[in-house]
Amino acid sequence: MKRFSLLLILVLALVAAVGCATATPTAVPPTNAPAPTNAPAPTNAPAPTNAPAPTNAPAPTQAASGCTLRLSTTTSTYDSGLLDAILPDFKQKFNCDVDVVAVGTGQALEIGSKGDADVVLVHARKSEDKFVADGFAKERFDVMYNDFILVGPKDDPAKVKSATTAKEAFKMIADSGASFASRGDKSGTNTKELSVWASAGITPTKEMKWYNALGQGMGETLLTSNEGNFYTLTDRATWLAMTAKLPNLEVVFGGNTIDQNPDKALYNPYGVMAVNPDKFPNVNAAMAANFVKWLVSPETQKMIGEFGKDKFGQALFYPNAAP
């Protein structure tokens, strides 16, 4: 009997001990460890996890101010490593942490439209314009662009390589009945894909055996296509970042660099929008404005343009903010 109460108390104490330091994870400055390429590593002294919050950290690199900016963005900007490469500069300049929530463009905009993010960085021009029109943001700014490409099995069963436009390529896939994987998740890529199908006069439905709407992110969709010999539309940044893991796929339309892409319809622009503080008074409007200004500033634009050149021999994103 005694044993049991002792045991219960022990378990409670154990778990409570774990729970005690509950507030610390938010106070501890985030270490920038997973990005090994971070050359200008800001001092990343990770305070012992259960130490009291660092109240008087003089180092400007640590966001000790408790300032946090929440960015909801698409997986491509995060998974490609771009944000890991440029955000330390923002943290240093404004002494403010950036919490990145990386989801599909549809969800990223949804998060913004509920006031759950301070700033949104996405790529679906029409949805972005609607976001502004609905008053969720006051203005949209160009940030950068890259392009979409069609990748598929190396033997190219639909002979897509001979196509001269994306529309034609899609039509060839539909006609040949070769399997196609769609993101199917209302992401920017999915939106673009559907618009290309529409331009080809095809409405993909689940009755079409060759059309597979996966409802997954770009990475999963590429991996699935690699396994299942599917064609799929991808942004070039994610493709370049993951090519090594996709031995069965190659670019069948869109060329090896953005200059070789014959179809301007596959242009993929990214826009940034600060969430409207008139609608959501709780958003960190001042810092969101700083972020937008910083993202379109010439220095940051240069960083964006340089990103990936050393690793992939070409930029993953091309800056295009209005000067």
Place this chain on the structure above:
Amino acid sequence: MNEFVTGLAQAIQLILSGDPALYEIIWLSLQVTGIALVIAMLLGIPCGAALGLYRVRTRGFITVLLYTGMGLPPVVVGLFVYLLLSRSGPLGSLGWLFTPSAMVAAQVIIAFPLTAGLTMTAVQGVDPALRIQARALGATQLQEVWTVLTEARIGVIAAIVAAFGSIISEVGAVMLVGGNIEGKTRVLTTAIVLNTRTGDFELAIALGLILLAIAFGINGAMLVLQRNAVD
């Protein structure tokens, strides 16, 4: 298959490297699940005991609700908590969304039906004569409940173990309400999803093995305690 081997090697390497980011992720996983488990125990065990011991008119209905709750998909719980905690939701003023607090809230909802339901079942399995005996010996109501719970301890510990297992491995809810923010709300399961998404299978496997090892260690400890409780 190669991924498993390299994944295992990488797991060991990762643990030995003392990478602070990894330990942060592990620590947060333990914290979120630990706190959620304690809350679910504090709420669930008394509820379960009460349901098991006393004649509640709607017990049948509540039982069905609890059993249904055990099968609740975490992502549905996550969506519910997300909408509650969103700045435009009813509890938006708390500012919990995309923080560990939101993750704890979601996990409590997932774990509660397990702690309550399984405690109820365990308590119902106790011989009713024990209560009568306790009462005859002059036990107060609280002492009586405690006696029955003690008798049902193996089942109660099983309830705790089941709840722990379901929330430490849960990903749908914490991904949605936590946002998988690096250094803030990234836990083992969401890190595994991220690395799978980006095709870093070895790292994903390594993290999975670490998660398994943690679950193994904690369940082992629970088993030892359970054994001790029996003796």
